[in-house]
Amino acid sequence: MMQPGVSEDYSKGSTGLTTKQRNALTALWRVLPQARLVGGVVRDLLAGRPVSDIDLATPEPPAEVLASLKAAGIKVVPTGLAHGTVTAVMEGQPYEITTLRRDVTTDGRHASVCWTSNWAEDAKRRDFTINAMFRDRHGQLTDYFGGQADLAAGRVRFVGEASARIREDALRILRFFRFQGRYGGTEPDAEAISAIRENADWLKRLSVERIWSEMQKILTGQGARGQVRLMEETGVLSVLFPSGVTISRFDALLAAGAPADPVLRLAALIAEDPSGLARRLKLSRAETRYLVAVSCNKAPATDISDDALRYLLSDKSKDLLLALVWLAQADASFSPSVLAESFIALRARIRDMPVPVFPLAGKHLCDAGLATGPDIGRVLTEVRQWWQQHGCQAGLEACLKQAMNLRQIK
Incomplete structure (x- = not known):
């Protein structure tokens, strides 16, 4: 259904787009005048939010889009021709342009598609009403499913029948929670929640890479605490983490003000062996x-001495120590006798303390007459242990003297 929207010139500064984005769209519409903004960019323009990624839909077949952009001198990459998508790159920013599609078959993970010139058919295959709107180069809004009204009401609603949309692609379960946290109101859509509860097992069909990619956004997104609890209530977490979760610890971590670090938040949530979980989710090595x-490490005590803290910093990164303190604060929230201020003070000490650097190197020992070989490594290890045990404050001269003493003892 066509909506009046706001007729506006995208080359001017009233749209919520950056100058670079407006200039790029002007150039793209010269080549593809029928193309329309689609999905997140339309949603965020209507919501008055910053726009990051810009996607367009067009009735022209992908090969024709590719040829037209090349002929106009616009850099274009065939990023997903099988799915009808090419990416124009302008001033270093990508603009995905996808031919209108309709699903032929779906299996809960992937869909086979064919091209169409019917805008309604393309909108019908999208996940949520707020993501199924189009906006043309004049600012005219096309909204077949009431997405604008849902956005204004804080309602995240599946396009058409919720269960059917989920069975086309089970990742939409997780996307629901992400969008509910960002755009939803206090009460989630009842049909959506019922469909998710009934179809949670379909998540088992997804690749773990897709699951982790979406979970990162949920764990660090707006409304993360509420959405994780809602995922537990609908049975989603028991499918993703069958060994169990610790919701109260996750809540306490976020309540303490911990940073939006997906791995730290995952650590607070899980109740299973971290190594096994990392393998199962195919996390990166880092x-x-x-x-x-x-x-698997413990946080330093809040009253740790400076010498002991320097010792820790000589072996562990500041980021790790800070993360451990955040988790310790979350655990301590269940014991009112431990004050949050003590953890805040400890984190400040960690941030402010310079990372100690062991001053002695093999070349210093060689210059002092120690022959190259395994003895150098042994002496360096023993001197470093001595340096750490004495608060990591001894300089090169003191460390070299200790090395000579060890040499005489040996």
């Missing part, structure tokens, strides 16, 4: 190391 470290 994410795996971090998850295991924050799950």
